[in-house]
Amino acid sequence: MVVQLLPYVPRTVVRRVSARYIAGATVHEALEVVAQLNAAGARCTVDMLGEFVTTLDEARQATDDYVRLLAAIHARGLETQASVKLTQLGLKLDRGACLDNLRRLVRTAAEHDNLLTIDMEDSSCTDATLDLFERVRGESPHVGAVLQACLRRTQADLERILPLAPNVRVCKGIYLEPATVAFQDRDEVRRSYLALIAAMLEQPSFVGIATHDDALVGGCLDLLKRHRISPEHYEFQMLLGVREELRRRILSAGHPLRVYVPFGQHWYAYSLRRLKENPTIAGHVLRNLVPLGR
Secondary structure: OHHHHHHHOOHHHHHHHHHHHOOOOOHHHHHHHHHHHHHOOOEEEEEEOOOOOOOHHHHHHHHHHHHHHHHHHHHHOOOEEEEEEHHHHOOOOOHHHHHHHHHHHHHHHHHOOOOEEEEOOOHHHHHHHHHHHHHHHOOOOOEEEEEEOOEOOHHHHHHHHHHHOOEEEEEOOOOOOOOOOEOOOHHHHHHHHHHHHHHHHOOOOEEEEEOOOHHHHHHHHHHHHHHOOOHHHEEEEEEOOOOHHHHHHHHHOOOOEEEEEEEOOOHHHHHHHHHHHOHHHHHHHHHHHOOOOO
């Protein structure tokens, strides 16, 4: 019930509850959070919110903003990469323009000896996203990809890009997809996830193990030990504000870990998505609206 009512909750309440997931509205605020995380031993990747632009001018503006973001990261000497969604660069409007914008960002990342990761979106974007990733990865090693374990096609997608020795973040996937496209059972998704990680550990590649699931963390630790993988070839990845105690345990055990740090003016849509994914946190919204027990 709370999840369904979230769009009607005052923005001030959503902002207060979701602040733990978002590093602020500006580049300065985001990089301050990155500096704090770096000091605590975590790497980062910053994500400027604002996918599904509606005009090519907006896509060009987003590209300009990312160029400035990459320059600011370099100027401060922070241990953080950047992630971008291709619909923010115009994927749904003009694939050629999107490719041009993406190439510009990857060139900028290369100039600053950094990496730009292409976030994966819903299944309507998968083919185009992988097509553009392959094209740009053939030109530069400064671009990474994301694969979603929930999709039935992902094992084949991984086999397709493994010859590129890619840098790949493996996540469960957050989008609601039909059963014909995605696994619906939690255990099926977990099996898919571990199979993807195992396949990557057997090939020359770098894998980002993006999960907050204790079962998957344990399973991946077993795989890392079994394959005798050194820290130069993997890292765990987690969202800002999620499972912070688990993050500390992973870091204290000596494993590299990267925190995904979203920020920007488009915080509201991202906040609703995060809250809908986590009914426990959504309950905090209810407690902010209704002083229970009074």
